[in-house]
Amino acid sequence: xxxxxxxxxxxxxxxxxxxxxxxHVLKGIDIEILKGEYISIMGPxxxxxxxxxxxxxxxxxxxxxxxxxxEVDIAQLDAYELAWLRCRKIGYIFQxxxxxxxxxxxxxxxLPMIFAGLTTDEAREKSKVHLEAVGLGERLNHxxxxxxxxxxxxxxxxxxxxxxxxxxxADEPTGNLDLKTGKEIINxxxxxxxxxxxxxxxxxxxxxxxxxxxxxIWLRDGLIERVEDxxxxxxxxxxxxxxxxx
Amino acid sequence: MVKKIEKQLKxxxxxxxxxxxxxxxxxxxxxxxxxxxxxxxxxxxxxILATNAFTNALIDKGPEELKALLTADLAEVRTKxxxxxxxxxxxxxxxxxxxxxMSVTERSxxxxxxxxxxxxxxxxxxxxxxxxxxxxxxxxxxGSIIGVLIITVVFLFQYGMLIIRIFPVLTIFKYxxxxxxxxxxxxxxxxLYPASVSAKMEPAEAIRREV
Numbered sequence: 339x340x341x342x343x344x345x346x347x348x349x350x351x352x353x354x355x356x357x358x359x360x361x362h363v364l365k366g367i368d369i370e371i372l373k374g375e376y377i378s379i380m381g382p383x384x385x386x387x388x389x390x391x392x393x394x395x396x397x398x399x400x401x402x403x404x405x406x407x408x409e410v411d412i413a414q415l416d417a418y419e420l421a422w423l424r425c426r427k428i429g430y431i432f433q434x435x436x437x438x439x440x441x442x443x444x445x446x447x448x449l450p451m452i453f454a455g456l457t458t459d460e461a462r463e464k465s466k467v468h469l470e471a472v473g474l475g476e477r478l479n480h481x482x483x484x485x486x487x488x489x490x491x492x493x494x495x496x497x498x499x500x501x502x503x504x505x506x507x508a509d510e511p512t513g514n515l516d517l518k519t520g521k522e523i524i525n526x527x528x529x530x531x532x533x534x535x536x537x538x539x540x541x542x543x544x545x546x547x548x549x550x551x552x553x554x555i556w557l558r559d560g561l562i563e564r565v566e567d568x569x570x571x572x573x574x575x576x577x578x579x580x581x582x583x584x
Numbered sequence: 585m586v587k588k589i590e591k592q593l594k595x596x597x598x599x600x601x602x603x604x605x606x607x608x609x610x611x612x613x614x615x616x617x618x619x620x621x622x623x624x625x626x627x628x629x630x631x632i633l634a635t636n637a638f639t640n641a642l643i644d645k646g647p648e649e650l651k652a653l654l655t656a657d658l659a660e661v662r663t664k665x666x667x668x669x670x671x672x673x674x675x676x677x678x679x680x681x682x683x684x685x686m687s688v689t690e691r692s693x694x695x696x697x698x699x700x701x702x703x704x705x706x707x708x709x710x711x712x713x714x715x716x717x718x719x720x721x722x723x724x725x726x727g728s729i730i731g732v733l734i735i736t737v738v739f740l741f742q743y744g745m746l747i748i749r750i751f752p753v754l755t756i757f758k759y760x761x762x763x764x765x766x767x768x769x770x771x772x773x774x775x776l777y778p779a780s781v782s783a784k785m786e787p788a789e790a791i792r793r794e795v
Contacts, residue, residue: 397700397788417705422590424787425702436697436791440610441603450701453593481610497701 343409344504344537345371345394350403352389363389365560366403373504374535376528378547381557387541388509390557394539395428395507396420408504425453429498429536433510435490437482443469443493444478450500468496472526488519495526499534506530508540512547524550595707604714614687615719621683622723623730625676626767630731632672633759636665638739641752650743677770684716684774688782695782696790705783709776716775717768724767728760 352364363386371377371394379387392398393405396412405412408427415423424430437446444465451461469478472492482490491511498506508527512520528550531538540547548554556563608615639661643654654661695708739747782790 392786392788395700397791398786418593419590421593421699421702421704424700425593426590430700432697432791436693436700438694438697440607445606449698452599453595453702453707455592455594458599501702 342373343370344373344375344407345369345539346406346409347390347394348404348406350390350393350400350405352386352393352398353401363560364393364400367393367560367562369555369562369565371505371537371539373537374531375537376531376550376552377537377539378551378554379539379541379557380543380547380554381563382543385557386560387543387557391507391509391539391541395430395505396423397430425450426501427504429500429503429506431491431494431498431506431508431511433513435482435487435494435514437490437493437497439482442479442481443474443485443496446482446493447497447500450497454501465496465500468499469493471530472496486519487515488522491515491519491523492526495523495530499530499536502534503536505537505539508538508542510542510544511540512542512544517546520544521546593702593704593707595703595710600707600710600714604711604718607711607715608718618683618687618719619723619726622680622719622767622771623727625679626724626727626763627731627734629669629672629676629766630728630759630763631735632665632668633763634732634735634756636669637752637755637759638735638747639665641750641755642743642746645750646743646746676766680720680767680770681774684719684771685778688712688775688778692782692790692793695779696785696787696793699783699787699790705780708783709779712775712779713772716771720768720771721764723771724764727767728763731763732756732760 347367347369350364350367351362353360353362355361367390379390381387389398393400394407396405396407396415399413407423410423412420412423430436437443438449441449444462447465447468448458448461451464452458456464466475466478469475469492472495474489474492474496477485477489480489482493485493495506498508506527511527512523515523524544524546527538527540530536540551552568554566554568556566639654643651643658646654698708699705736747736751782793785793
């Protein structure tokens with residue numbers, strides 16, 4: 339399979355206004371993420387992980403610079419095209435799961451499929467398959483509050499993969515989970531990454547993520563500090579700094 | 585440059601309706617509170633309007649001695665009526681809009697999530713419109729009936745069976761239509777505004793937004 343870039347950012351900057359003082363969260367980020375890669379964006383709190391994640395996912399617009407998803411400059415897209423992109427090309431996973439509280443697990447997974455134009459019956463069948471793949475075949479009709487954190491995150495993963503996206507973005511997917519459940523979620527993400535050749539991009543400070551990542555992008559104060567391939571990571575784990583405070 | 589990007593996304597009306605109904609059901613307690621605040625506002629307004637209708641009917645068709653009694657300070661009564669109506673209208677407007685604002689802003693995160701899943705702004709607005717319509721029509725319908733009932737009972741105690749004879753059916757009916765329309769309209773406007781603000785936000789911002 340040809341390794342084409344699925345996400346490319348060029349000189350991305352983002353400023354937030356804190357009252358009247360501009361806060362430079364991202365100060366010029368250039369990255370390229372290939373199809374089927376598993377990328378972790380790591381860094382201490384406040385390093386701009388989530389902001390970068392939002393830029394890559396088309397959830398927020400950069401103040402400067404360009405973001406290309408599948409060679410399309412997302413700044414050029416109108417609201418309809420952007421929504422289509424979010425629906426079909428990108429799947430999102432959040433730290434706080436963000437399931438729709440009034441819908442069952444099945445309905446949550448069905449929702450993006452309905453938006454994409456599937457009929458209710460098609461969506462239901464496909465959602466069942468997705469939920470079985472994440473090990474929740476028995477809990478289709480449970481509401482989010484009837485599920486544990488790990489189970490909710492599994493539903494979120496199934497939902498993120500609903501329309502067979504090219505990219506799955508996960509913002510601190512293990513942040514609200516205990517060690518064991520977090521590990522399971524990471525393994526599930528890795529498995530989906532291999533099975534479906536979907537690029538997975540996680541913003542995290544969970545070191546468990548290092549084992550499965552193809553590349554790790556270290557972020558510090560809004561800049562890329564270093565990018566490491568998996569072979570080199572294990573050696574450096576011992577000298578990770580600032581994680582306790584993270 | 586743009587390739588492989590399309591625009592087609594849909595939310596069939598049937599699904600939107602199902603989602604709204606599910607929402608009303610599962611947030612039943614919340615729905616009741618919202619409906620109640622609409623109901624109370626409308627009941628208050630309706631009771632004032634009904635009082636006016638009854639007083640005017642008494643002046644028109646009531647016995648002479650009562651008419652003399654009521655028209656003695658007619659000018660003062662009219663001013664008081666106008667004042668009460670505008671005041672109750674204001675209470676009703678503020679109450680309903682406030683209830684709708686709260687009900688939508690507290691769901692900002694949900695709106696952001698839906699946008700991440702590919703919802704268009706108009707889907708979100710459509711969902712909230714359906715919900716607020718249900719709240720509005722139910723609350724104001726029941727509210728206006730309650731308003732009329734209470735005032736009828738009050739006048740019954742005061743003037744006895746005379747009230748039944750002079751019952752201003754047409755005026756009351758017109759006022760009821762007006763209050764039901766007003767209540768539904770306010771509920772929709774009160775929900776549409778915050779819903780469209782949230783829907784227009786970048787999803788990241790809507791999710792981040794704390795209420």
